Amino acid sequence: MNSINASSQINETEQPGTQMYQLIEELYPICRSITGNGFRESLRIVEQYIPLETHEVLTGTAVFDWMVPREWNIRDAFVKNSRGERVIDFQANNLHILNYSVPIHRTMSLAELKPHLYSLPEQPNLIPYRTSYYKENWGFCVSHHVLQQLEEDTYEVCIDSTLQPGSLTYGEYLVPGNTTDEVLISCHSCHPSLCNDNLSGMALATFLARHVQTQPRRYSYRFLFIPGTIGAITWLAMHESQIQHIKHGLVVACVGDPGISSYKKSRRGDAEIDRAVLHILQHSDQPYNVYDFSPYGYDERQYCSPGFNLPVGSLTRTPHGRYPEYHTSADNLDLVQPIYLSDSFAKYVAVVDILEHNRTYINTNPKCEPQLGKRGLYGTMGGQKDTKTHEMALLWVLNLSDGDHALLDIAERSGLAFSIINTAADALRQSGLLQECSR
C-alpha cells in the first residue's frame, strides 16, 4: 500500500474485495454480449452502486471504419437427442451458445451438427467461450468429453435468438474534479459468465468510482462500461472532441485471479500513467510483470491507435490468454477471490493517489539547503551515523524541486516511495519552502 491516506484506505481496501466479489456473483449468471438485454441488465446492477448513465447507440450508426451491429438477444438454446433430452443446454451455462448465434430450429444428424460444435480437446472438461459477431453463424460450445459422447442420432437444434436492428448499450460515469483533465477507467463488460475476464474489471471499476467520488480530486474520472472493441470504437467516435481531456487511463481487466500483478504499458511507454503504475508495483514488495505495449489485447488497442495514442495502459493480474481458465467455463466464481480483488483495488487506489499528488514544486530557497532545524523539520543532533528516511525525503524534494522534476521524478530518482516523498513535500510546502510550479 503506497497510498497517501493509508489508514482510511485500509478499511476500504479490505472490504472492497468482499463487496466486489458479491457484485461479481450478482453479474455472473447473466448472458451478456456486445449488445442486448444481458448488457443492459448488467448495467442496471452496477447502477445500484454508482450513478451510471446508460447510453444507447442505434444499429447502423457509423463509427469510424465500423458500424454498430444489429442487436442480439437470446431466450433459450438447446440440442435435444431423439429421446428429448437436452444434451446441450443454454440454461445450464450460457457459454454453451456461440455468442451472436443466429436463430435456428430444426433437426439434423450428428454429421450436420458437428461443424457447429466447439470444444477444447486439450482441456476436455471445460466449455470454451466463442463468438461470431461479424459473420453470421450459429453454434454451440461444449466440453470435449460431452462432444465425444454424442452418438449418431437425430438432434433437435434450437437457438431461440434474435439478431435485429436495435442498439448498442454502454454505461458511463463521470466523476467531476477540480479540472477538466480526465483519468479514463475503461472495462469491457460484454463477456457472459466469465468472472475474471471481465466481471472482475467491472467490479473494480465500480468500487474505484465509489472511492474517487469521496476523495478530493483535481482530475475528473471517467468510468466506461462498454462492449469490447466495438464499444471503445463507438465511444471514441462519438466523443472525439473530448478525447483531448484524457491525460491518463487504464483498461481494467482480469483483476481477481491469484496471479501476480501485470502491467502492459501504453503505446507511449513512458507516460506518467506508465511510470505511476510501475512505481506502485516496484514498491509493492510483491513480484510483478511488465509488458511493453503490443497492439493485441483489450481496448487499449483502440485508445492507443495511432490517431489517438492516448496514455492508456492496462493493469491486470494474469494477462488475457495467459491463464488456463481464460475464455473457458473455468473462469468462474472459484477462480476470482476477494483477497486478490482487494489487492488489485489497493494498487489502483495507489496509482490514483500518485496521479492526484504528482505535482511539480519550486524550492523557494534554492541556494544551499535551508535550515530545516529552525523550522522543526529536522533532527537537531549532528554527527549521528544515520539519517532517517523522512529527512532524506525532505532533502531530495528540496534538491530536485527546480521546476523540472515532479514528485514522481523525485521518488524514482531517490528510490523512496511516492507516499514518503509526497509527505515530505507537504511538510515543506507548509513551511513555505516549496511553491507549486504552474507549468
Place this chain on the structure above:
Amino acid sequence: MNSINASSQINETEQPGTQMYQLIEELYPICRSITGNGFRESLRIVEQYIPLETHEVLTGTAVFDWMVPREWNIRDAFVKNSRGERVIDFQANNLHILNYSVPIHRTMSLAELKPHLYSLPEQPNLIPYRTSYYKENWGFCVSHHVLQQLEEDTYEVCIDSTLQPGSLTYGEYLVPGNTTDEVLISCHSCHPSLCNDNLSGMALATFLARHVQTQPRRYSYRFLFIPGTIGAITWLAMHESQIQHIKHGLVVACVGDPGISSYKKSRRGDAEIDRAVLHILQHSDQPYNVYDFSPYGYDERQYCSPGFNLPVGSLTRTPHGRYPEYHTSADNLDLVQPIYLSDSFAKYVAVVDILEHNRTYINTNPKCEPQLGKRGLYGTMGGQKDTKTHEMALLWVLNLSDGDHALLDIAERSGLAFSIINTAADALRQSGLLQECSR
C-alpha cells in the same frame, strides 16, 4: 533467410556458394598487388560475370593526403643456393615475395639475406603475407621451418620486378535503380593468393551484383573492386561530388570461412545499414558477433573518416586478424567453402531486401483499428486463445504506421522478422489501409 522472396532466392543462394568458389579458384593463382597486371588480370576474370568498368589512375596523381604510387609488376623471384636449387621460389607461391619488393639480382651470404626474410615462428609451417608499399624494400616470406633449414651458403637472390610510373587500376559497376540514392558495396581486391581475405569478398560482390541487376530496385548499387586503402582513397578523391548519393554501404571481406557472421558497425553506429544487418543477424537463428566501429580494419576506415562519415559497415564472417590463417598461406582454397559463401551471400541479399523495402507508411484509418475482417485480412471467429503471427504483423503495422516509423522500426519493436512485417504492409497497402509516406 529473412528475404522477401525466399522461395526464389534459396535456389540462388545455394548455387552462388559453388559458383563463388569457382570464381575464387580462378582468381587464386594470380599475384595481385595494389597496382599492376595481377590486379588487371583479376578484373578481366570478374568481367566475365558482370559488366565491370576498369579505370586507370596515373602514378603521381594526388589523392587527398596521398599520391598514386608507382606501378609494381613481377615476373619471377627466387633464392638459389650454391647448388642452384631454388630454396625459395615465387613460382611455388606468390606469398613468398615481400609484396612491392624492388628488383634485385646478386649473391649474398645467409647473414646478408636473413634481415630480408620474414617468417612466423609461432606458425612454423605457414608462409606469412607481407607488403612494403610505401617504403622501398625487398624481401622474401617463408615458413619458419624453411628459414631454420637455410645453411651457411652463398645465395643467388633474384627479384625480377619493376616499380615504375604506370597506373592504379580499379573496377566499378554501377547498377542503376529508380533513384540516384546509392548502396555502396566495396571489396579490396589487392591481396595475392589469399582466399578468405579477400577473394571471398570479390566473389560475393560479383554475385551480389548479378543478383541485384535482376531485381526491381529503388536504389542504385555501386560495386567497387579496389586496392585496399589507396584504392578507396583514390576513388573517394575522384568522386567527391557523388559521395552524397551513398545512403548505405558495406565493405565485403572474409565471407567464406567457417566462423560465425560478424558485423562491424559504421562510425555512426545506428545507421539504417547497421540496423538492417543486425536485424538479419538477430533473426538468422545463428550465433553472431557485433563490433562497434573502430578506425582499424578495411576500407570502412576511409569511408568513415570524419570528412565523409558515410554509413558504411562491414559484414564478414571471422573479422580480419582474428583467425589463425589470416594473412598466411593457410588462407587458401581449403579455408573457404561454398556452404559458408552461400550463407554469407544469403545474408547480404536479405540486407538488400530490407534496404529496398524499408518504407514508411501512414495508416489511412488511424482512429481505432480498421475492421480487418470485412476486408478478408483477418480471422472471423472471436474469442480464440491465439492470434497468428500474420495477424499480429497486420496490427503492428497499422498501430505504428504514423509517419514516424519505417517498417524496420516496426520489425524491431514488434520482434517480428522484417519479411513478415513487409508482407503485412503489402496486404494493407493493397487494401488501401496504408499509404506510402513521402518523407
Place this chain on the structure above:
Amino acid sequence: MNSINASSQINETEQPGTQMYQLIEELYPICRSITGNGFRESLRIVEQYIPLETHEVLTGTAVFDWMVPREWNIRDAFVKNSRGERVIDFQANNLHILNYSVPIHRTMSLAELKPHLYSLPEQPNLIPYRTSYYKENWGFCVSHHVLQQLEEDTYEVCIDSTLQPGSLTYGEYLVPGNTTDEVLISCHSCHPSLCNDNLSGMALATFLARHVQTQPRRYSYRFLFIPGTIGAITWLAMHESQIQHIKHGLVVACVGDPGISSYKKSRRGDAEIDRAVLHILQHSDQPYNVYDFSPYGYDERQYCSPGFNLPVGSLTRTPHGRYPEYHTSADNLDLVQPIYLSDSFAKYVAVVDILEHNRTYINTNPKCEPQLGKRGLYGTMGGQKDTKTHEMALLWVLNLSDGDHALLDIAERSGLAFSIINTAADALRQSGLLQECSR
C-alpha cells in the same frame, strides 16, 4: 596512474603519502569545531605548506537561509567523581565533549548527568563524535564501557567553554591559471580528532595545491578549507558573483583509509568531472565504487543545491558513514596510512591532468586517413597481424576529431587510457594534423 607525466609524478605521489600523514599528525590533537581557535590554529599549520588566505566572517552575518553562529571555544571539560577523579576528561580526548557544548559547572547526581552522556552500545570501546551546533546543549561522549561503570555518586561537571559573538574562520588559496575558469577543491576542516574524516581531506587538498602550483595550467584552482555545511553556505553566499567561474569541483574527504576508491557523482551525473573521475577509476586496475548523487553527505550538498547545481562530485575512499570507525575515536592515526593517501593523491592528480588536457581538436585532413608513414608517425610494414596501441590511438584521435569529440570522449569510445590518447593528440598536433577547436 593515468597521468600525463608519470615519471615526474611517481616521486611526488610516493612522497605525498608520508608528508600528508605527517601533516595529519600535526593537526590531530587540535580540538576543531565549525568556529573558534582550533580551526584557526589548524589553518596556521596548513599555511606552513601553502599560502592560505584566512578569512573571518562575523557572528550574525546572514548567509542565505542561515546566520553565522556564535563562536565556540573550549579550554577544559571534565566529569569528576566524589573522589575528585576525572572519570571523563577532555584533556584525554577532545571527542569527549559534545561539540559546541555551552559552559556548565556544577555538581549533580548520575541520574541528572546521564541524559547528557552519549555512547555507542554496539561499539562499546569507542567514543562517539557528537555535535549540537544549532541547539544549545551540553554533554559528554564516552565509551559505553565507561558509561556502564559510572556509579551512583555526586559528580562535578565542568565545561569551561565560551559561546559568544566572534567569527567563523575559513582558509582559501587560489592558484591562478591561464584562464579564470576554476576547479574547486573543497574540504571540511571542522572535525576534531578524526583522521580520515577529515584531516585526510585537508592533507590531500594541501598537497594537491602544492602540486598544481608547480604545473602549467589553463584552469585556476580554488582550494577551500571550511567548516562543514555553514562554511560552504557562507562561502557561496559571499561569492555569488564568482560561482559562474567554477567549471569542475571535488569535495575531498575520507581519502586515507584502506577501503577502495569511491566516487559520488555530481547532481548532473554526467558532468566532465564525473566522466574524468570515472575514467581514472576504470583505468586504475583497482576495484572501485560509484554512487549516484544524493542530497546527503558533505558539502556537495550545498554546491549541488538546485540554485547552483555546480558540477561538483566527491572522490573518497570509503564514503562517510560506511566504515565502522566513522565518527568515533577509532578514526585515528592507525586508520589512515601513507600508502592510501598516496594512492588517493595520485588519482586526484590524474583527474586534474584530464581536466587540463581535455581539449577538442579538428582533424585538418578529415577526408580519408592522412598518410602517417610519411610523417614518421606509423609503422611502414603492411600486412602484420597486430597494430600497436599508439597507432590505434593515432587513428582514433584522427577519426573522432571532428569538433564534436573532446579527447575524453575519444578515450571513452576507444577504451584507451586518456594519457595514451593525449600523447597521440600531441604527436598529431605537432605534425599539423590537428588544430585545437576554439569552441
